[in-house]
Amino acid sequence: MRPATYLISGVFLGILITTIAFTNLSRVVSSQDRDPVKLSPQYYKVLLDNDQVRVLEYRLKPGEKEVMHSHSAGVVYGFNEAKTKATLPDGKVTDSTGKAGDVFWRNPITHALENIGNTDVHALAVELKKPCKQ
Numbered sequence: 001m002r003p004a005t006y007l008i009s010g011v012f013l014g015i016l017i018t019t020i021a022f023t024n025l026s027r028v029v030s031s032q033d034r035d036p037v038k039l040s041p042q043y044y045k046v047l048l049d050n051d052q053v054r055v056l057e058y059r060l061k062p063g064e065k066e067v068m069h070s071h072s073a074g075v076v077y078g079f080n081e082a083k084t085k086a087t088l089p090d091g092k093v094t095d096s097t098g099k100a101g102d103v104f105w106r107n108p109i110t111h112a113l114e115n116i117g118n119t120d121v122h123a124l125a126v127e128l129k130k131p132c133k134q
Contacts, residue, residue: 034070034110053126060084060121065114071106074127078102083117 037044037056043066048055053074060066068089078098087093089110097117106125115121 034068036066036069036071039069040066047124052129054129056125056127058121058123058125060113060115062115062118062120066112068110068112070110071108071125072127072129073108074106074125076104076106076126077124079122079124081117081119082115082121082123084121085114085116087112087114 033039037046043058043060043064045057046054047057068087078100080100081098083095083097085093085095095116113121
């Protein structure tokens with residue numbers, strides 16, 4: 001091969017490697033940037049944070065809205081009656097109503113949330129940090 005061919009091949013290989021590296025890095029950064037505690041600290045209180053779980057107390061007053069954020073899998077307990085509107089990254093919108101004492105499993109999710117009810121949304125979320133073993 002001629003030196004020019006080596007140079008052109010090296011440039012293209014470098015561009016390919018750089019593109020892959022930055023694509024993977026942006027995925028990592030974007031998931032870390034969607035931490036609800038960092039994005040909306042006024043709504044979350046961290047009650048426990050260790051290498052297994054993070055326990056969050058959550059309050060959202062009527063009419064308040066959260067920005068797009070992500071949660072890992074875990075359990076959510078509702079302290080009171082509440083009505084919310086969730087918007088997913090693809091634009092899909094769902095309304096939900098909960099009552100005091102509701103407990104549910106939440107798979108990993110990215111959403112924006114709005115309190116569309118007349119009462120505070122008050123909940124406890126236990127977010128798992130490690131995958132569940134089957």
